[in-house]
Amino acid sequence: MDYGVREPARLGQTRIPDGRLLGWAEWGPADGTPVLLCPGAATSRWLGFGGGVVDSAGIRLISVDRPGLGASDPAPGRSLTSWVTDIRHLIQERALNAPSAVGFSQGAPFALALAANRLVNAVAVVSGSDELAHPRFAHSLTPQVKNMVDAVAADPYAAAASFAGFGSADTLWDLIITTSPEIDRAVYTDPVFQHSFRRAMDEAFSQGPAGYARDTALAMGRWPFDPAAVAVPVDLWYGQQDTSPAHSPDLGESLTRMIPTAARHLLPDAAGSLLWTHAEAVLRTLLGRAR
Template identity: 30%
Template sequence: MQSMYLQDGRVLEFAVRGPERGPAVLFHHGMPGSAVPMDSVLDSVTDRGYRVVTYSRAGYGRSSPLPGRTLLGTAEDCRTLMDHLRVDRYLVVGWSAGGPHALAGAVGDSRRVSGVLLIASFAPHDAERLDFVEGMGMQNTVQFGSASKGEGEQRAVVSHLAAVVRDTPADLASGIASLLPPPDVAEVTGAYGADSAVHLKHALAAGNEGWVEDLQVLTRPWGFDLGDVTAPVELWHGDVDRMVPVAHGQWLAGRLPTARAHIESGHGHISIAVGSLGDKLDLLRSRTS
């Protein structure tokens, strides 16, 4: 784990793994999340020779909080990080809440982002003709429903959910059962669950500010048009996802001009990503050469 100072004095935490000269990939984590790499997710990427950069969004891990942050503001932080690492061209991966951040990065650093891999990404909260919470498990329905009730309610909901997330993998699977179809239960109680426990513990070590900021970002307008994403997009979504229902992926696929959609039968929010990101990145890279 490393850190750097941004121009405004904030700290940005990051990590780099994989071969030094491999094709660069910037990974945008979910909500909550951190720079701590998860072997069960990223081994399939580094095994194929990619150099993976992970980071903690503002307020998570050791990254300084930034109340009121925006998607495009985080994209600027990431652009500065890739400048720091002297990366000329790179792919971006966005999983779950990381999806909107990956798209923002493709707009904010369009000269260098050569492709976008979206895994179970959220659509905009104000998406036309999309019921944002339809098909979500109870915890996410409550979480996103708090957006209309003010910051105090958002913080109370996040505090409750954070206590659940800090449990052991087995207790976590029980605590968020409404969000987990059978294929995701299998992942949470396996190797991914152990990796995720470390990843999430670090994310919330200094408190819940990153999670609150993420929730606020996801329930405000994104600040850019999907038509501004010009890099190739490979979009993957499981049809039994209860965290981010498949309707979100279908909505995005219909509005991203360069998107190629893969709706996977029998996959959930977690199973769609674990162990297969390397294959998905190879497919994306084949469109960028």
């Protein structure tokens, strides 16, 4: 089956004012409507989505490596706030006029941080990681996730060092395959998709595990913005078959209530891989909201 993964049309790096390079990949027409992709955990710019949609929809999809992953230089001590500063520079340097954003899985808080700071005009959160450290989830996390949240609350830098200890492409691939429902495994083990997924993971760890570990510490901590202050349209997409303990424990229900501009799409026959199984619906809804 075609899950919409394609080779990037363009690859590059952009230097920002502090001298660091941000790596990116693009699909779709170079003069298309810009959509920034914040990828999931432990992946890099190489794994896109919607390859059968972006050209016909006129979308310029730009996937950006977070600092320390793939082709982006590390930024020790980075935060969701510093991520916003990085992307503000990228938008200016690359003349990305009125972009929207997609945040997949662990990329969700990074996309919402852009929305909270009005850098994007609409956001699609897809199988997104929620604010797991928020008190509303105090009694609904799995023991493993709760231990990670507690570790970050106690000492985020020590927690990141601990996360680095099990951060590798092979370890996380095995974890994904063993904890995913059959509907997701069918996507992830498709030969074409698996090749792209594994390549993106290998590149993500090309500088070592520190970038992944810092991402995970940020995702397991409190967000430095109030979801209620997000003023741009937000669509939250979840599959009822999603079994990931690191996504949203209530599949976005409470987050939808917190964001005044949010709409939730709960798909009964989808799971965590819906970025690839429902790419056209995600992208065309996002375009409609942005306009």
